[in-house]
Amino acid sequence: MKAGKxxxxxxxxxxxxxxxxxxxxxxGVSIEVPDIPMHEALGEFEGELNIVNWSGFVEPAWTDxxxxxxxxxxxxxxxxTSDEMVTLMRTGQYDIVSASGDAALRLIVGGDVxxxxxxxxxxxxxxxxxxMKGNIYDTVNGKPYGVPIGRGANLLQYNEDVTNGxxxxxxxxxxxxxxxxxxxxxxxxxxYIADAAVYLxxxxxxxxxxxxxxxxxxxxxxxxxxxxxxxxIIGEYWSDVFAQIGxxxxxxxxxxxxxxxxxxxxxxxxxxxxxxxxxxxxxxxxWLVSSKTKNINCAYAWMxxxxxxxxxxxxxxxxxxxxxxxxxxxxSEKAQAHCDEFFAEDEEFFKKIWPWTTPxxxxxxxxxxxxxxxxxxxxxxxxxxxx
Amino acid sequence: xxxxxxxxNNRPISSYLFKRSKVRLIGLxxxxxxWIVGVYIVSLFLLLITAFWFVDPFTSLVRPGFTLxxxxxxxxxxxxxxxxxxxxxxxxxxxxxxxxxAVPLGIYMAKIARPWVRNLLAVAIxxxxxxxxxxxxxxxxxxxxxxxxxxxxxxxxxxRGPGFSIxxxxxxxxxxxxxxxxxxxxxxxxxxxxNLFDASxxxxxxxxxxxxxxxxxxxxxxxxAGSVFTFSLSLGxxxxxxxxxxxxxxxxxxxxxxxxxxxxxxxxxxMVPIAFVVIYLVVARRTGSLERM
Numbered sequence: 001m002k003a004g005k006x007x008x009x010x011x012x013x014x015x016x017x018x019x020x021x022x023x024x025x026x027x028g029v030s031i032e033v034p035d036i037p038m039h040e041a042l043g044e045f046e047g048e049l050n051i052v053n054w055s056g057f058v059e060p061a062w063t064d065x066x067x068x069x070x071x072x073x074x075x076x077x078x079x080x081t082s083d084e085m086v087t088l089m090r091t092g093q094y095d096i097v098s099a100s101g102d103a104a105l106r107l108i109v110g111g112d113v114x115x116x117x118x119x120x121x122x123x124x125x126x127x128x129x130x131x132m133k134g135n136i137y138d139t140v141n142g143k144p145y146g147v148p149i150g151r152g153a154n155l156l157q158y159n160e161d162v163t164n165g166x167x168x169x170x171x172x173x174x175x176x177x178x179x180x181x182x183x184x185x186x187x188x189x190x191x192y193i194a195d196a197a198v199y200l201x202x203x204x205x206x207x208x209x210x211x212x213x214x215x216x217x218x219x220x221x222x223x224x225x226x227x228x229x230x231x232x233i234i235g236e237y238w239s240d241v242f243a244q245i246g247x248x249x250x251x252x253x254x255x256x257x258x259x260x261x262x263x264x265x266x267x268x269x270x271x272x273x274x275x276x277x278x279x280x281x282x283x284x285x286x287w288l289v290s291s292k293t294k295n296i297n298c299a300y301a302w303m304x305x306x307x308x309x310x311x312x313x314x315x316x317x318x319x320x321x322x323x324x325x326x327x328x329x330x331x332s333e334k335a336q337a338h339c340d341e342f343f344a345e346d347e348e349f350f351k352k353i354w355p356w357t358t359p360x361x362x363x364x365x366x367x368x369x370x371x372x373x374x375x376x377x378x379x380x381x382x383x384x385x386x387x
Numbered sequence: 388x389x390x391x392x393x394x395x396n397n398r399p400i401s402s403y404l405f406k407r408s409k410v411r412l413i414g415l416x417x418x419x420x421x422w423i424v425g426v427y428i429v430s431l432f433l434l435l436i437t438a439f440w441f442v443d444p445f446t447s448l449v450r451p452g453f454t455l456x457x458x459x460x461x462x463x464x465x466x467x468x469x470x471x472x473x474x475x476x477x478x479x480x481x482x483x484x485x486x487x488x489a490v491p492l493g494i495y496m497a498k499i500a501r502p503w504v505r506n507l508l509a510v511a512i513x514x515x516x517x518x519x520x521x522x523x524x525x526x527x528x529x530x531x532x533x534x535x536x537x538x539x540x541x542x543x544x545x546x547r548g549p550g551f552s553i554x555x556x557x558x559x560x561x562x563x564x565x566x567x568x569x570x571x572x573x574x575x576x577x578x579x580x581x582n583l584f585d586a587s588x589x590x591x592x593x594x595x596x597x598x599x600x601x602x603x604x605x606x607x608x609x610x611x612a613g614s615v616f617t618f619s620l621s622l623g624x625x626x627x628x629x630x631x632x633x634x635x636x637x638x639x640x641x642x643x644x645x646x647x648x649x650x651x652x653x654x655x656x657x658m659v660p661i662a663f664v665v666i667y668l669v670v671a672r673r674t675g676s677l678e679r680m
Contacts, residue, residue, distance in 0.1 A: 083647035090448070110448065182550065190648065236551060236633045243528075243630060251533030252551060252633075376442055379648045386636050387466040 031140050031362045034111030036291050038143075042120055042300060048073045049298040052088045052097040054285065055080075056319040057149070062311050069305070072298035081189065081239070082356075089113070095293040096302060098149055100283040101137030102191045105358035106375060108138070108145050113288040115143040120300050123307035127327035131350045136364050137357040138286045146286030147303040148324035150316045152342065153282040153353045154187070154195065155273040157258030159248065166274040170199050172255050174230055181233045185247060185256030188237035190375065190382035191356055194281050195257060196223040196230075198354060202278040211365035212281065213357040220373045220381060227385045237386065241265075260342055261320025279352035285321075316342070322350075438654035449650050457655035467641065471659050474638040477553065478621035478663075481560040482614045485568035488561075489613065492569060494602065497576040498584070512569045520563070524630045527559045531631060551633035559627045564620050568613035575609035576602065611671050618667060622660040 049072045051058055058076035067073055077094065079085040082103035089097050089112050099107060107113045118124050128148055133139075138146030158167055162180070173184050174196070186192055197212035200222055209219050235253055238244035245266050247253035257280075263273045287306070289299045306312055313328030313335055322344035323329070329339035343349040357364060363372040373381075404411045438457050441450045461467050492512075496505050515523060528551075530536045537548045549555060579602065587597040625639025638659055645653035 081647065087647050188644070231634065234634050240629070246528070246532070250529075250535065376649070379645075383641065383645065383649075383652070384464055384466045386634065386640075387469050 029136065029362065029364055029366050031109065031360065031364075033109055033140055034291075036111060036114045038115040038117045039120065039296050039300065040117065043297050045070050045072050045297050045301065046295040047071055047298070048075060049096065049295050049302055050094045051076045051302075052079050052085050052094045054078070054098050054319065057098045057285075057315055059314075059318060061318075062306075062314050066302065066305050070298065070301045072295070072301060074302075082191070083189075086112075089288075089290060092290065092292040095290055095295045096299045097288050097290070098285050099146070099288045100285050100356050101135070102283075102356040102358050102375075104137045104146055104286060104288055105140070105360060107288055108140050109358075109360055112291055113145055114291045114293075115145055116147065116289065116303075117300075118144055121147060121304045121307060123304045123325070125307075127309065127325050128307070129322070129324055129326050129344065129347070129350075131347050132284060132286075132324050135284065135355055135357075137284065137355055138288070146288050147307060149285045149287060149306065149312070150319065150321040150323050151282060151284040151350070151353075151355070152259050152261070152321040153275065153350070154257050154280050155260060155263075156276050156280075157248065157256060157263055157271065157273045159251075159254045159270055160272055161270045162254045166272065167255065168277055170195075170276045170278050170280075171203075173257070174199055174226060176229060176233060178233055178255075180254045182235045183252065183254040184230070184234045185236045185238050185244060185253040185258075186230065186234055187257050188239040190378040191281075192257070193220070193223050193227065193378050193382065194354065194356070194359075196226045198281060199278050200226060210367075211363075212354050213359045214363040214365035214367065214372050215359065216363070216367075216370040216372055220377065224381045224385060228387075231385055231387060259320070264320060275349070275352060279354065282350070282353035282355055284355040313338075316344075434654055435658065436654075437651050438658060440651045440654075442649055442651055457651045458658075460652065461655060461659065466636075467656075470636045470641055471638060473553070473636070474622060474660075475663060477557055477560070477637065478618050480557045481564065481621045482568075482617045484557065484561045485565050485613065485617045486572075486610055488565060489569045489572040489610075490598070490603075490606070493572040493576040493606075494598065496573050497579075498581070509573075512566050512573075515562070516566050521626070523563060524559065524626055527555070527562065527627075528630045531555050551631050551635075553632065553635050556628050556632040556635055556637075559631045560617075560621045560624060563624075563627065564617040567616035567620070568610075571609040571613045572606055575606040579605055615664075615668070615671075619660065619664045622663055 051074060053076050055078045058074060063074040063076075077088065079088055082100050085097055085099055085103050086106055088094060089099075089107055090110070097103075097107070097113075104113075124147055129151075132148035132151060134144070138144065138148075156167060156170060156173070158172075160166075162183075163172075172178050172180055173186065178184065187195070193215075194212040197209055197215055197219065200207055200219075201209040201212060204222065207219050207222055209215065215223060236243075236247055238247070238256075241262055244253070244256075244258065245262055248256075248258075248262075248266050248271050249268055258273060260273060263271055287299075287303045289296070289303075293299055306315060307325055309323075309325045309328040309331060312323045312325040313331065316323035316328070317335075317338050320342070322339070322342040326339065326345050329336050329344055339345055358375050359373060359378055361371055361374050363370065404414065437449060439453050439455070441452045441454055442448070443450050461471065492508070496508050500508065531548050531551065533550065535548075541547065583601055584597060587601050592600065623639055625637055625643050628635045628637045628640055638656055642653045642656050645656070
């Protein structure tokens with residue numbers, strides 16, 4: 001028993017060494033993906049572009065100019081969740097999607113999106129924030145699949161009138177002895193399991209979690225146990241942003257996971273956000289192009305256009321996130337204020353954030369001796385938590 | 388052929404149909420049957436068949452096949468079983484509460500109130516039906532939020548609301564579906580001849596005894612009709628739980644959260660309310676109430 005455990009630990013240590021030995025981002029992990037050719041050279045514009053996007057990503061303020069320049073008529077379709085985005089992209093009726101990392105890897109592994117030829121996207125330059133390039137959720141086996149749009153962290157939001165200062169740790173939303181029992185909110189989606197894993201990574205190092213999206217069965221069980229414990233003290237799970245804002249301003253919720261933009265919408269002095277010591281998860285959004293697209297040239301033109309500092313900045317300001325193209329920040333005082341508020345140039349801040357990544361059977365932390373739990377298993381586990 | 392008929396008769400379609408009873412029947416039923424079978428049953432069947440299909444664990448894509456795993460999970464996963472039972476109890480509680488409110492109100496409106504009060508009450512009952520469903524949900528959410536109307540109004544009495552929880556879900560659903568119970572009950576009581584009350588009173592029965600022995604037996608069919616609405620609508624609802632239930636899960640919540648993530652489980656779960664309603668109707672039939680509807 002003990003020897004077995006030791007062997008496991010040493011194996012783990014070896015695999016950790018292997019990863020840390022590799023330079024750059026995740027090049028140690030190889031993932032089996034369908035072989036889809038990338039676009040070689042730009043041709044004539046097809047005249048239309050069907051986009052699946054988050055609300056606020058595609059607005060006439062910047063699509064009109066794009067259409068005037070290229071003749072590509074933009075037809076946006078707003079999706080409410082990552083899961084809806086995946087479902088929509090699988091219909092094959094859309095050309096491009098603004099996928100968060102938890103949708104991206106699912107689409108890549110499923111063969112629904114194609115690798116990208118970055119030479120055709122000149123605006124994908126050194127101005128793109130370093131932390132948004134080459135991440136595992138959209139760069140597989142060294143091939144890029146995504147063009148970054150923007151990012152945001154899942155922060156701990158709190159009502160200062162009740163908490164008297166910022167909570168230092170996420171323990172106020174996880175532990176049974178929390179002073180805010182019944183006034184806690186959590187994000188209502190399977191990907192929230194990763195938030196439990198981030199907490200365990202810090203407080204239960206013996207579990208050996210190295211990446212919250214690479215959980216073997218034992219580690220997933222531990223995260224699920226923590227979530228079941230949280231279920232006893234939780235007040236509400238949120239998926240509707242306006243319900244979440246109302247819960248904080250109405251006093252039903254005192255602490256819980258949130259986004260910087262929701263705090264801004266709450267517009268109350270006493271509603272604040274903080275990044276606790278454990279770090280957190282975050283959403284990194286990127287354009288992904290369908291493998292079945294008929295409007296490939298419009299799609300490339302769109303990705304290049306939206307990577308320009310001003311357009312990328314307009315999207316980021318409209319949605320309330322850190323822009324991918326940080327050249328935008330120095331363009332004006334207003335832009336700089338936005339970038340500072342959303343930590344756009346603060347790589348130290350984003351080093352503590354684990355970008356949403358679809359969990360797949362291949363361990364994205366590089367372990368090869370175990371099978372990791374897939375998103376389907378997370379989905380099934382999530383259903384058992386809320387009871 | 389039309390010329391042949393028109394020489395005999397100046398109403399060709401009628402006489403053509405008169406001679407051909409099958410064509411007549413098809414003509415009568417074509418439209419409703421297309422609606423029921425073509426649109427309703429087929430789409431329901433397409434949904435329900437996925438309950439036997441798989442989800443590819445690697446890509447999360449749905450694959451046709453045959454497995455009972457999705458149905459077995461309803462009974463073996465503790466959270467699923469608890470949610471089914473919770474939903475059943477909530478639906479029963481909503482129905483009971485609706486009956487409790489509808490019967491006295493119906494008696495008052497039908498037998499006691501002056502005509503203008505009756506009309507006013509009838510409008511008041513149906514008025515909520517004019518407002519959107521979501522509007523009513525958000526209204527309930529605002530009333531029962533921590534700093535909402537209920538806590539504000541009850542503060543002088545030292546009473547605090549329970550916060551978003553199962554009792555508020557039951558209250559919200561009762562608010563939503565009450566007209567469906569109140570209207571048939573009111574109509575049924577109106578149809579009870581007034582002399583039955585006089586006869587009951589002449590025989591020495593007091594008010595409550597008359598309600599129990601005379602009114603209730605006569606309005607059971609109306610209550611059953613109303614409860615089919617309140618019960619089945621409550622079973623399928625999930626937004627009330629989402630907006631006013633806090634962490635409360637209902638069957639609809641599980642279907643809604645699985646519809647993108649795991650369609651076969653969602654499909655299997657959509658059979659549960661159907662099963663509950665069928666059982667309910669069979670029990671109602673056994674008691675003989677359906678025949679009198």
